[in-house]
Amino acid sequence: MPSLSExxxxxxxxxxxxxPDSWRQGRTxxxxxxxxxxxxxxxxxxxxxxxxxxxxxxxxxxxxxxLLTFAPQVLRExxxxxxxxxxxxxxxxLAARLILVFGRARDSAIAHDFCAQPSVGKPLACREFxxxxxxxxxxxxxxxxxxxAGGALPISGAPHPELxxxxxxxxxNGVDPAVALVAMADALPPAAFTSFTAPAPISxxxxxxxxxxxxxxxEWFLLRxxxxxxxxxYSSQDMHVWNEEGQLLMRGRQSVAVFA
Numbered sequence: 001m002p003s004l005s006e007x008x009x010x011x012x013x014x015x016x017x018x019x020p021d022s023w024r025q026g027r028t029x030x031x032x033x034x035x036x037x038x039x040x041x042x043x044x045x046x047x048x049x050x051x052x053x054x055x056x057x058x059x060x061x062x063x064x065x066x067l068l069t070f071a072p073q074v075l076r077e078x079x080x081x082x083x084x085x086x087x088x089x090x091x092x093x094l095a096a097r098l099i100l101v102f103g104r105a106r107d108s109a110i111a112h113d114f115c116a117q118p119s120v121g122k123p124l125a126c127r128e129f130x131x132x133x134x135x136x137x138x139x140x141x142x143x144x145x146x147x148x149a150g151g152a153l154p155i156s157g158a159p160h161p162e163l164x165x166x167x168x169x170x171x172x173n174g175v176d177p178a179v180a181l182v183a184m185a186d187a188l189p190p191a192a193f194t195s196f197t198a199p200a201p202i203s204x205x206x207x208x209x210x211x212x213x214x215x216x217x218x219e220w221f222l223l224r225x226x227x228x229x230x231x232x233x234y235s236s237q238d239m240h241v242w243n244e245e246g247q248l249l250m251r252g253r254q255s256v257a258v259f260a
Contacts, residue, residue: 001142002020002022003170003172004036004169004171004180005171005173005174006171007019007020007023008040008179013037013040013045013069014069017037018066018068019064022140023143026138027063028063028095029065029068030140030186031060032140032183033140033183034058034060034064034068034088034095035098035207036180038072038098039053039056039100039178041072042086045072046082049082050082051102052103052104053100054081054103054210055209056100057099057206058097059097059205060205061094061096061097062093062094062095062096064090068088068090071086075099079104080104081103081104082101082103083099085098085099085100086100113247113248115240115248115251117242117247117248118150118164118224120150121149123166123220123244126147127147128146128147129147129153129165131189140187144184145167145168145169147166149166151163151194155193155197155199157195157197161194161226163194163223163224163226164223164224165222166221167184167222167223169184177214177216177218178214181211181241181249185252186204188225190258191225191226191237192227192230192235192237192256198260200258200259201259201260202258202259204254204256204257205234205257206255207252208252208253209252209253210251211249212250213247213248215243221241221242223241224239224240224241225238230258233258233259234255236256237255237256238252238253239253239254
């Protein structure tokens with residue numbers, strides 16, 4: 001079972017790769033690893049022009065199975081911002097499409113942050129939760145350590161569909177911290193899953209997020225996912241990631257298909 005560090009150390013975007021079963025969710029690849037590989041493909045294709053990653057939009061279009069190849073293309077490069085598109089093909093069929101925004105820092109008098117971290121215990125004060133051992137859990141969850149910090153648990157019939165869990169990689173040594181965070185930030189089950197009373201299929205449709213601060217390496221991160229609205233077989237959820245110091249690093253949105 002290759003860790004994130006081992007998987008990315010041999011990644012060649014031009015040659016592509018076949019993901020091992022341990023990075024899958026059902027028959028398809030885990031969306032977080034697809035997105036992280038797309039970011040890495042863009043950074044390796046244009047290493048001299050890439051400022052820090054600021055924003056990502058990804059549509060999960062088809063099953064990511066078989067040989068995955070990545071085709072990055074600079075869409076526009078301005079003085080501050082570089083826009084890059086990345087198409088991900090699975091055995092030649094389009095599986096995902098990413099739009100990445102890389103942005104250079106600029107002087108600004110405007111600075112504020114109103115996204116306070118919820119009041120939770122420290123990671124090691126929270127009990128360990130082995131999501132990977134639950135019968136419905138996708139294979140990729142074995143790559144992470146998880147400790148619930150509040151909210152609800154999957155398939156608990158929760159009236160308030162919120163997940164709040166400390167998480168870290170088993171091994172992300174040597175990986176760009178921003179890429180490692182992208183690979184982890186979609187690892188929670190969709191928040192609507194907490195409202196389920198029995199297992200049923202659920203699938204991410206898209207994912208968009210902004211990276212707000214430089215990402216530290218090798219620590220726990222608090223992930224929050226909250227289903228704000230669900231109807232007609234679709235859920236719309238809000239997502240946050242904080243570091244251990246309570247600094248908001250990432251904020252995102254996601255649409256999810258619900259089959260229950």
